[in-house]
Every structure is written in C-alpha cells, then in structure tokens.
Amino acid sequence: MNDPGADIHALEHHEFLERVHSFEFWFQAVEGYLAGTTYGHRPETAESPMSEAERDRLVGVLCTYCVGETAALEGASGLIPIAPDRLAKIFLATQVADEGRHLEVLQHRMRRLGVTDVDGEVTRRASRSLVAFRVRLQGLVEARDWEAALLAQNVILESLEFAVFHHHAQRADAVTAEILGGIIKDERRHMGFGENVLGRRLVDAPHTRRRLQPIKRELDHLMLDTIEHTAGAIGVPLADRARLGRAYLESAARLGFLG
Amino acid sequence: MTDPRERGDDEAREGPRQRFVLDDRGFDEVPPKYRRFYRRWQGAEDSLAPNEVICPVCKVVIRSTRELRPGDRVYCMPCMSRLVVVRADDGRLEARVAY
Numbered sequence: 449m450n451d452p453g454a455d456i457h458a459l460e461h462h463e464f465l466e467r468v469h470s471f472e473f474w475f476q477a478v479e480g481y482l483a484g485t486t487y488g489h490r491p492e493t494a495e496s497p498m499s500e501a502e503r504d505r506l507v508g509v510l511c512t513y514c515v516g517e518t519a520a521l522e523g524a525s526g527l528i529p530i531a532p533d534r535l536a537k538i539f540l541a542t543q544v545a546d547e548g549r550h551l552e553v554l555q556h557r558m559r560r561l562g563v564t565d566v567d568g569e570v571t572r573r574a575s576r577s578l579v580a581f582r583v584r585l586q587g588l589v590e591a592r593d594w595e596a597a598l599l600a601q602n603v604i605l606e607s608l609e610f611a612v613f614h615h616h617a618q619r620a621d622a623v624t625a626e627i628l629g630g631i632i633k634d635e636r637r638h639m640g641f642g643e644n645v646l647g648r649r650l651v652d653a654p655h656t657r658r659r660l661q662p663i664k665r666e667l668d669h670l671m672l673d674t675i676e677h678t679a680g681a682i683g684v685p686l687a688d689r690a691r692l693g694r695a696y697l698e699s700a701a702r703l704g705f706l707g
Numbered sequence: 708m709t710d711p712r713e714r715g716d717d718e719a720r721e722g723p724r725q726r727f728v729l730d731d732r733g734f735d736e737v738p739p740k741y742r743r744f745y746r747r748w749q750g751a752e753d754s755l756a757p758n759e760v761i762c763p764v765c766k767v768v769i770r771s772t773r774e775l776r777p778g779d780r781v782y783c784m785p786c787m788s789r790l791v792v793v794r795a796d797d798g799r800l801e802a803r804v805a806y
Contacts, residue, residue, distance in 0.1 A: 454740050454741070455772065456741050456744050456782050456784055457744070457771055457779075457780065457781045457782055459782065461789055464782050464784075464787075464789065465787070468784055468787040469787070473737075473738060476737075476738035476739070477736055477737055477738060477785075480735035480736060480737070480738075480739070480742075481735045481736060610765075633735075633736045633785075636736065636765045636767075636785045636786045637785065637786065637787065639764070639765070639786065640764050640765055640783070640785070640786025640787040640788055641786075641787055643764055643786075643788070643804070644764075644786075644787055644788055644789070644804070644806060647804065647806030648806045650806070651806050698763075699764070702763070702764075702804055
C-alpha cells in the first residue's frame, strides 16, 4: 500500500478524529453523494403519480421535518461558541452547512408540491411536540449547557431523524426518497459525532450522566409524541412504531442513560 | 489503547489471519480512498465475511484487510466511531463503541 494513512483502521485515534472532523473530509464525503443533484435529488428523477390526499399528507410530514431541521440549524450554530475544542467547532460548522441544506431542500420540495406559503404551512401543521423540543433545545444552548444541548440535538434529535427518515425513504415517492436519502447520509455524521463526543465526556465526568438523565426523560416524551404525530402519515404500522422509538433510544442506552 | 495489530499472541493461538483485498462496493459517504473499507448492509439475504462487522451506531458494514478477531480496533468513518471487536454470546463477532 503506497499511502500508509490509507488503511483507516491503522490510524491512531487522534489522527482519525482530526480527519473526520475536518472540512476536507466533509467536502469529499458530500461530493460523493450530492454531486450532480439539484435540491437534493437527481434532476432526471421523475415525479411519481400522487393523489391529493397523499400530497397533502406528505406536505404535513415535511412541515414537521422543517421544524426539526430548523432546530438543528439553530442548535448547531449556537453550539459553536461553547464547543470545548477546535475539532468540535469545525465539525459543527460543517453540520451547520448540512442543516441549512436540509431546510432548503425540504422547503423546495414543499413548493414543488404546490405550497405557496411554506413558512405559514410549517407554523400551522408541524408537530407541536417538536416545536416545543426546538424551544427547549434553544434554551439549553442559550444556557451554554454543552452536554445537555449535545444530548438533545446530536443524540436525541439526530437519532430520531435518522430512524424516521430511513423508514420514510423506503416508502416515499422517488423524488422525496432521494432527498431523504441524502439527508440520512449527513445524519450519520451528526448522530455519530453526538454519541462519541458525549460518550468521551461521560467517561471523563461520569457524574454528568445523573444531571442529564431528567433532561433526557423530558425530551423523550416530546420525541415519542413527534413519532406518533409523524408515523401514521408515513405509513408506519402500529406494530412498528415502538421499534422506531427504540431505534433512537439505542444511542442513549449505549451512553448509559436509563429508559 | 494498544493497537491490537502490534500483538502477536492471537496469531500464535489461532493461527495466521486471512488477508482480504477490498474492492469498492459503491459506498459514497466517505472520501474515495476510504470507500473500500465500508459497504451497506443488504438486508436479510446478506451475511458478514470474517473481515466485516456492523457498526452499532449507524449500521454500516465495516471492512478490514485482515480477518477480524476479538480485541481488534476498527473505525466507522461515516459516523466517526471507534469500535472494538468482541465475541457475542452467540459466537458471532460484533463491534462495541469505545468512546
């Protein structure tokens, strides 16, 4: 092998973190799946036939997704000043770009589906629980509570989005599925960052877990309500809704949080 | 953490490891030179080779140039996790996050 750095598993941990938290990594990663797309999908992808009821249901779901992406956009940008080190600040800067893109492509999709007042539609139809989550997350950021805000945003919110978008993409129309597919690839980085950075913090300061536990419980209720609000509209059978909820709770469990 | 690549004890006990030439399976979420180290899980019909484990965080299949054994360290670049290979109760290899 000509480049000894090319065997990713041979890197020292600090070298690995330097690489994956860099803009250089981010550029090359997103280029792999976004090059050639327009507003998150290939221009040649044809619209699937959709009844008026299906269109309206999709618009309602996208309204909730827009609130989630707005919360993450505001949260990620607000976390940069309180992030404890250079690598976290640089990673969060890449996340801000991702979240801004997500919001833009989802709003563009809504316009393509015939919505003229996107912001008004989002205000009217988005999950109230997710709106409350956004307010709570902003409060944690404004309080400069790095661990709690990271838990809320990059563990709980990102894991929920990863699970819900993955489920939805498997059943969505072709254009929406491609848009969600690109977002899911970004979410992998965001939730991985949250779990690993918080995990390292909890190793160093295990007492922090006790402080975060009630915040996690409070946010769980909002997230599970959001799943209920969204699940029916994206065709999740009742039997699968608990599994969807568990998917995001797995990250919290690995970090040692109780149910 | 000691890099298990530097250890020789498992080689003596379990014999030399199989080596694998990794091909690009179209995993497009990491820079091109790292793509061969990852692939997507294909569902119920899929199975893991001796040089593969699933990332518990993001469910991507992580691949190595060598047969994996308990104690090995691997990285999931798509979700930025450091993982350690362990032997599960059912005898299969799985990866655990090492924060």
